[in-house]
Amino acid sequence: LTNLTVKEEAIEDALAAVALLRRTAGIDAARVFVLGHSMGGMLAPRIAAEDSALAGLIVLAGATKSLEQAIVEQTRYLAMADGDLSDADRDQLMQVERLAATVRALTPGDAGKAESIGGAPASYWLDLRGYDPPALASRLPHPFLVLQGERDYQVTMADFARWRAALESRANVTLRSYPALNHI
DSSP states (O other): OOSOOHIIIIIHHHHHHHHHHHHSTTOOGGGOEEEEETHHHHHHHHHHHTOTTOOEEEEESOOOSOHHHHHHHHHHHHHHTTSOOOHHHHHHHHHHHHHHHHHHTOOGGGTTOOOEETTEEHHHHHHHTTOOHHHHHHTOOSOEEEEEETTOSSSOHHHHHHHHHHHTTOTTEEEEEETTOOOO
């Protein structure tokens, strides 16, 4: 797919699931929430932006960094976890840094190209460019529950701090972190 974005990958499915739940016997259609973990948490505000009738959102370890930045940071963390940066670790880091540089160099004119970049077309990376989940969340009226494990190296407390800064002043938002929990 040359025009794949997160809308086709995940948002449309989430909205279809919400619509199905609203039609399901025994479900209160006015009390349907969306829960997203990691990238799903990152996309929760985009889902809510397309469905103003959602009862609220639950964000579990919701990423706030660009996907290419997160890939580099996670790879670096894993490479350094044992305290020894091997040649293989250096090679892998160079590969993901090249991937991130390729993504950052994309222009809107690249959107229709079929070439895969890290397993996704340019349209996918461009769709996420400039997306700021906490900023969008701050403009939405929905209630939010944002939960974060403090031992998470994939989505870190820095991400949680961005959610907190954007949402903590709202009465319909709860933010909690858990010292002993990680990403899983």
